[in-house]
Amino acid sequence: MAVLVTGGAGYIGSHAVAALLERGEEIIIVDNLQQGHQKAILGGKLYVGDLRDGDFLDTVFQENSIDAVIHFAANSLVGESMKNPGKYYHNNVYGTLSLLEAMNRHQVRKIVFSSTAATYGEPENVPIDENDRTLPTNAYGETKLAMEKMMKWFDVAHGLKYVSLRYFNAAGAHASGQIGEDHSPETHLIPLVLQAALGQRPHISVFGEDYPTEDGTCIRDYIHVSDLADAHVLAVDRLRQGGDSAVYNLGNGTGFSVKQVIDIARQVTGREITAVIEARRAGDPAVLVASSDRARQELGWKPSRAKLEDIIGSAWAWHQNNPGGYDDK
Ligand code: UDP
Secondary structure (H helix, E strand, O other): OEEEEEOOOOHHHHHHHHHHHHOOOEEEEEEOOOOOOHHHOOOOEEEEOOOOOHHHHHHHHHHOOEEEEEEOOOOOOHHHHHHOHHHHHHHHHHHHHHHHHHHHHOOOOEEEEEEEHHHOEOOOOOOEOOOOOOEOOOHHHHHHHHHHHHHHHHHHHHOOEEEEEEEOEEEOOOOOOOOOOOOOOOOOHHHHHHHHHOOOOOOEEEEOOOOOOOOOOOEEOEEEHHHHHHHHHHHHHHHHOOOOOEEEEEOOOOOEEHHHHHHHHHHHHOOOOOEEEEOOOOOOOOEEOEOOHHHHHHHOOOOOOOOHHHHHHHHHHHHHHOOOOOOOO
């Protein structure tokens, strides 16, 4: 039986495809290639199309024997979601509804879902665990929470089993050097810092120095993209073994401030990186750090690339070898 990966041409999706390939899984990929890159797909069968097109999804499910879905396809930029929430509701929420309905029509009842720490909003506790309050501070997080709730009700009504993986900050690149992070426009901290190190940008902007943290900049929990990918494979196993629906945080449990990330990038690259303090970015919580105990206990997940130096080092190797990213946009 095959695994359907939606958004398999994207940053995290392409690393999950690589992890599934290493296991010898049959893989079907659906991606509209609006943000994804065809060159990021290391194997599997690609269908180019949009989740909101039910007839297209019927073709994909009819032509393949799919028993599980890993659902990445979504818009995922906090800043953009604050300016254009309608885009996020349409693509993320409606796209997921269309996918769940297609799965239901074709009796596919296992889904691993790409969720986010942004579902929590400003945390009640640090580190955050899965029972903590979910009160998103941005539209992106709100749409991901709506998608999780949709799956819950499809479970109640139709027996859909889901594993929702709430990632903290994905970073780094595949050890092969073949795939890495390439968004256009790029908005994420680590690739932007490395572009500054390469001289592609004059400086890195630091969004806010007046947060209630030790150095005044936001704290995040950076997790290697291949460690995230491994968790998806474990989650598919759990569902195939008849496991019940569940929600798991995925992070390393250690927070780094924006200034600390820039300092470590200076050490890793040996380059000068100019930082310029700017205003806060709308929608950013001050601190997001995960407790991933539940994923460790129930999925048997253990991040194996946890040091931030190594995460940034793998991203640096990708950026140096691919200064224009995939060069396809
Ligand atoms: N950030 C920053 N400058 C940038 C991009 C991001 O200071 O050019 C900050 C951002 O405000 C947040 C952290 O870096 O506190 C991580 O942001 P990113 O967009 O990488 O991930 P997010 O936390 O939004 O998922």
